[in-house]
Amino acid sequence: MTVLADFPITRRWPATRPDVIQLYSLPTPNGIKVAVALEEMGLPYEPHLVDFGRNDQMTPEFLSLNPNNKIPAIIDPNGPGGVPLPLFESGAILIYLAEKSGKFLPDAQRYTILQWLMFQMGGLGPMFGQLGFFHHFAGKDIEDPRPKERYRAEAERLLRVLDGALEGKDWIAGEYSIADMAIGPWLNTLLTFYKAADIAGWGALRHVPAYLGRFLARPAVQRGLNIPARG
Structure with a gap:
């Protein structure tokens, strides 16, 4: 039977708590x-910093878990059927964690939540990232x-789409969900790290700024902004 120690990545990032979810990531x-x-779901986990400055993501150990050399990736030693589950791609991980915990992906809103999660994965993330690079x-x-x-134009268009969808709602699917956990960090990065919000029409938005404020006010979000902690 496969155990956590069978995964090569654990040789570079040894687990001190091998019975909990292992998170390999960078904030x-x-x-x-x-x-x-x-943090929101209260699932026990152990974070491991994948340092891009040292090209950790290109090491054989990391590539053995995610051949696409991107963070985050996880190993759940108690996956379905009690078998360890390795998983990469942040959207897939969010869905898995929501189903494991039974939180933030309710049946009644499931497909609406997944719709907006895919909106972030296929739209907001890639377009904001490219705008950040060029700006x-x-x-x-x-x-x-x-x-x-x-x-810039596509980022502005996507922000307008999000702004319209938030009218009359605190959260994108009506109640707080994994879709908001996906969207919020990218909005914050556009604003504070890429410093590109103003050129993408942020000032004309009616609902997105307050939405981001609600997201950042959550204690679990504040903790998650610095996990794994940088050295």
């Missing part, structure tokens, strides 16, 4: 999603304005 938007979910990082030195404008 980027996608990493924060899962840290927040674990705040190396891409800002590219003289051709078209790449940045393409992603």
